[in-house]
Amino acid sequence: MEIQSLPEHELARLREKAKEIVGNQEDYGDVYSGLLSRRLNHEPLQYIEEYIPFYSIQINVDSRALIPRPETEYLVELIKEQCSNPQKILDVGTGSGCIGLMLKKLFPDSNVDAVDISYEALSLANENSVINNLEINLYHSDLLENVTSTDFDLIVANLPYIPTSTLSSLDKEVIEFEPLMALDGGTDGMLYINKLITQIEDKNFENTTLFLEVDVSHAHQILSRLSTWSEVKLVKDLVERDRYIIAKK
Ligand SMILES: C[S@@+](CC[C@H](N)C(=O)[O-])C[C@H]1O[C@@H](n2cnc3c(N)ncnc32)[C@H](O)[C@@H]1O
Numbered sequence: 001m002e003i004q005s006l007p008e009h010e011l012a013r014l015r016e017k018a019k020e021i022v023g024n025q026e027d028y029g030d031v032y033s034g035l036l037s038r039r040l041n042h043e044p045l046q047y048i049e050e051y052i053p054f055y056s057i058q059i060n061v062d063s064r065a066l067i068p069r070p071e072t073e074y075l076v077e078l079i080k081e082q083c084s085n086p087q088k089i090l091d092v093g094t095g096s097g098c099i100g101l102m103l104k105k106l107f108p109d110s111n112v113d114a115v116d117i118s119y120e121a122l123s124l125a126n127e128n129s130v131i132n133n134l135e136i137n138l139y140h141s142d143l144l145e146n147v148t149s150t151d152f153d154l155i156v157a158n159l160p161y162i163p164t165s166t167l168s169s170l171d172k173e174v175i176e177f178e179p180l181m182a183l184d185g186g187t188d189g190m191l192y193i194n195k196l197i198t199q200i201e202d203k204n205f206e207n208t209t210l211f212l213e214v215d216v217s218h219a220h221q222i223l224s225r226l227s228t229w230s231e232v233k234l235v236k237d238l239v240e241r242d243r244y245i246i247a248k249k
Pocket of ligand 1: 072141
């Protein structure tokens with residue numbers, strides 16, 4: 001990437017980060033050059049800055065987990081609008097911990113479990129729990145395999161949904177830096193979402209509301225998969241794309 005292709009606001013953010021690292025306003029040139037070369041090598045700006053705001057908390061980000069997206073902040077907003085006082089919450093595929101931690105902040109009396117198959121992601125989520133002073137139960141699990149309770153009021157998941165064959169067409173920023181485990185959704189992109197729905201059915205969860213963030217192209221197939229569930233809803237994001245599914249078991 002050429003420096004001319006970077007917008008001025010990105011350069012300004014890199015300068016600010018360099019000043020933050022050096023701790024003064026003047027001698028930051030060498031550090032700035034280092035940060036700039038990382039960005040020119042396609043490293044996402046958020047990994048270089050090391051943290052992002054997510055809803056109303058701060059989330060540290062690095063290559064251990066996916067960078068939380070604005071669409072996921074909207075998923076949290078949807079949950080806030082639709083759930084009055086959930087007591088037990090489960091965040092499946094927690095990554096940086098953004099969803100589970102933010103829900104704990106919104107519903108301080110709730111008990112939040114957050115699982116991931118990636119130990120690296122769990123270590124980052126744990127750091128985010130500490131810096132935000134929000135206590136949640138983080139543990140390793142392949143989807144619901146190690147989850148023993150079946151009385152969650154709310155299960156939320158933003159699982160990998162990119163079909164394996166299209167991974168190579170992703171931007172370098174994504175495919176070369178974000179963890180493959182957070183992106184690869186198997187042959188049709190729906191491997192993990194389908195598995196999760198099957199596990200919830202097999203474990204006989206009751207009175208649980210499931211909130212999913214999904215790819216637009218999968219939304220209708222997932223709705224059909226949930227046809228025996230109740231109160232199934234498709235919700236659009238802020239730019240009118242079919243991005244969220246809510247369903248009750
Ligand atoms: C798309 S990322 C979402 C991360 C975070 N929830 C967010 O919204 O930013 C998907 C996450 O699911 C995790 N994951 C992938 N396969 C999994 C599995 N079989 N069981 C549990 N977590 C899984 C990945 O490690 C990754 O952290």
